């Protein structure tokens with residue numbers, strides 16, 4: 001029974017009505033009201049789908065429009081019939097949902113049963129199921145053809161194998177008449193096929209239509225088997241050989257165009273002869289207008305489902321597959337890729353172009369015409385809701401949901417080469433671009449991307465790598481004269497490129513998206529070779545080096561999607577500071593992740609002999625045992641490649657916790673590779689001046705960071721304070737300080753009758769000394785710090801420019817090792833005690849008491865470093881300070897650093913506190929790592 005409904009108001013639109021299809025009754029009028037507010041006028045006509053029970057919606061009156069509306073008890077459907085385009089709909093009045101099951105979904109008898117259950121659980125009034133051949137069967141069929149064509153007798157056995165596979169599956173699934181009917185048909189088909197294959201064998205040749213006919217049998221059998229199983233579940237089901245219905249015209253580009261008018265007519269006829277509530281139809285196959293069997297080519301079954309969905313004006317098309325939906329990026333490359341809940345048709349279209357596991361664009365076109373949503377779902381994980389590809393709803397757009405995520409996904413194409421045609425003779429000459437692309441067309445190459453700057457001096461485009469040679473040769477030959485005359489300077493090929501695309505419909509109206517994209521690439525040290533963005537703004541495409549591709553993908557994905565700043569860390573030298581840092585990282589990791597969106601992952605730890613690598617991240621609660629159990633021979637190159645390359649994280653930092661100048665000599669290379677460096681090791685910044693300057697120059701040019709706060713004053717903010725002064729325009733006059741925690745500790749504790757060697761041992765045990773304490777006692781460590789600060793202040797000094805006064809007894813300066821030195825030091829205790837007493841006699845007043853010698857010092861000796869910026873020199877010396885001087889007030893391992901500057905002239909700016917020790921030093925390194933995270937985009 002048919003209804004005619006007058007729906008008034010200029011507001012009704014096809015979009016409203018087809019969206020209404022998925023809404024409960026009550027929602028339709030509110031939906032209508034929303035549209036009315038938008039004052040969209042339409043002269044479209046709708047007619048009601050005639051099926052009972054039905055509800056007619058009369059929505060106001062005004063300008064007259066006719067609609068065809070069907071409403072079931074749970075949902076309302078109205079379909080626009082534009083008089084100019086539309087005919088009556090098929091089949092009359094049903095609310096169809098279309099499902100497509102690929103080969104893996106029906107790969108075994110059990111899976112076919114599961115599919116039948118899914119169909120049974122769909123409460124739609126009409127269910128139209130499109131099914132592929134069982135997995136591998138299409139390949140088996142093509143194999144039969146190839147064998148027969150190449151006169152290989154084994155095609156017969158191969159055909160028998162095809163028969164067996166389907167027979168066994170059917171015997172598992174069916175019984176009684178159904179089984180007998182199916183097996184008889186299967187037997188008949190296989191015999192026919194064998195006859196046909198025999199003909200191919202004799203001819204040694206196969207035509208396309210023969211091949212299509214043979215290949216399509218897999219779908220015929222899977223559709224029949226599934227329809228029997230669905231019927232067994234009590235559903236009124238028929239199977240459809242879509243070659244009887246679906247008519248397509250081949251095009252030149254190995255594609256087909258559906259003939260909707262003819263197909264709809266045939267579909268109507270088919271339903272007249274086979275009335276039913278469920279159809280299981282063959283995917284992939286169709287007929288030409290001359291009724292010759294053909295196929296829908298690549299992704300054919302998806303296309304079949306979309307065409308059927310469009311012809312039925314289905315409420316939804318579900319594509320069942322073996323993934324949970326469309327990911328924001330290839331999950332094999334980006335482990336944090338997320339399933340997208342929704343995508344617009346255009347977004348799905350863009351993503352699919354880039355090989356994302358989405359539908360082929362042509363699959364989207366038929367359903368897009370009627371705003372029919374496509375849902376991609378996992379047949380093996382029914383709890384996953386999947387991805388819905390649809391037109392964004394008015395509500396979503398209004399709520400700004402889409403606008404909040406301007407970039408929905410990222411995709412890449414590898415094996416691309418860029419061609420750059422360059423020269424001054426192109427500007428303002430019409431036809432150059434046409435000539436270039438005509439030459440490209442002549443060699444049959446596909447242009448993936450084009451970019452031309454408005455100066456018109458170069459046109460650059462990307463083609464598949466395998467086609468680039470032919471393209472370049474063709475261009476050089478076509479433009480020979482222009483090249484010889486110098487009007488064109490070159491046709492250059494840039495090989496080994498990849499394309500990275502950011503896709504999102506709302507990029508169009510969101511400023512700053514490309515800035516963020518390029519920023520993320522810059523921070524990951526990735527060079528962009530070419531850029532393209534069309535006016536539709538659905539897609540920003542960049543061309544990058546192939547070797548950077550995965551890193552680029554991860555960098556941009558984490559920037560837009562993860563919101564977490566994820567950094568891969570390599571720890572070099574898990575000694576005192578390194579180990580303490582690892583423990584601090586372990587304790588703080590969860591807080592950083594939760595509260596600050598910073599995800600620090602230690603992917604490798606290397607000592608000088610053993611290293612531990614992980615593909616995901618090292619469990620920091622067990623790193624010591626893991627190092628013992630799973631450690632391998634240390635190899636710095638392998639370490640670097642692993643930590644930077646072998647995982648899913650765009651940013652890498654190496655933390656050098658050694659005192660090794662050999663490790664420091666790698667910084668330049670690491671920074672050049674885009675690996676950030678954080679270190680408490682002073683060797684690089686106090687090493688040869690030219691190397692230092694080279695390193696800093698590289699750091700300044702790149703987006704790669706090098707932080708070394710802990711090299712001076714451990715965790716005390718010395719370098720950052722100096723930087724702050726310099727960067728804000730203050731002028732440094734002098735920096736004077738007690739820079740050695742070890743010497744500070746010794747001067748504070750070498751009192752009374754204590755042996756010098758005991759105090760040194762104590763400083764070592766407390767973790768204040770360098771790995772070799774002679775570096776502290778010789779003044780070298782202080783000199784290094786003076787050099788670091790001097791260079792930071794702009795002075796070009798070498799370590800050898802700083803004279804030092806060594807406290808190491810002369811005979812021990814050549815000891816073979818730190819251990820040997822420590823063992824021998826007690827022999828010199830007495831001499832050192834005498835020296836101290838002599839010094840004290842010069843500056844101390846000693847008073848005798850009954851029990852002990854009490855010193856009342858009026859002056860104290862301190863080992864200080866001085867950067868004299870005005871004199872452009874550095875010094876390390878023993879200086880006397882009055883007891884009330886700040887430098888005389890220290891305790892423990894305190895450092896004190898006084899900055900005298902133009903602004904802090906009368907009173908210097910003083911930083912004071914413990915300047916050595918495991919916790920404070922590791923803390924300083926840790927805070928540099930967090931500084932890096934914030935430079936990389938972590939929220940402040």
Ligand SMILES: NC(=O)C1=CN([C@@H]2O[C@H](COP(=O)(O)OP(=O)(O)OC[C@H]3O[C@@H](n4cnc5c(N)ncnc54)[C@H](O)[C@@H]3O)[C@@H](O)[C@H]2O)C=CC1
Pocket residue numbers: 572573574575576577578606607608609657658659660662663680681682710711712713714741767768769770771915916917918921
């Ligand atoms: N201890 C402290 O208070 C402070 C230390 N520092 C600096 O921190 C760094 C580390 O000091 P500590 O942890 O005390 O020394 P440490 O001797 O305890 O640790 C250094 C670690 O590096 C390893 N190592 C040496 N050469 C290596 C190589 N080529 N490859 C891999 N591993 C190697 C060693 O085996 C050892 O495990 C030094 O550069 C030091 O100047 C900086 C400020 C304060």
Ligand SMILES: N[C@@H](CC=O)C(=O)O
Pocket residue numbers: 710711712713714739740741742743768769770776781915916917
């Ligand atoms: N050994 C050093 C440690 C810090 O750099 C010191 O004693 O200050």
Ligand code: NA
Pocket residue numbers: 709710711712713714715716717718719924
């Ligand atoms: Na510091």
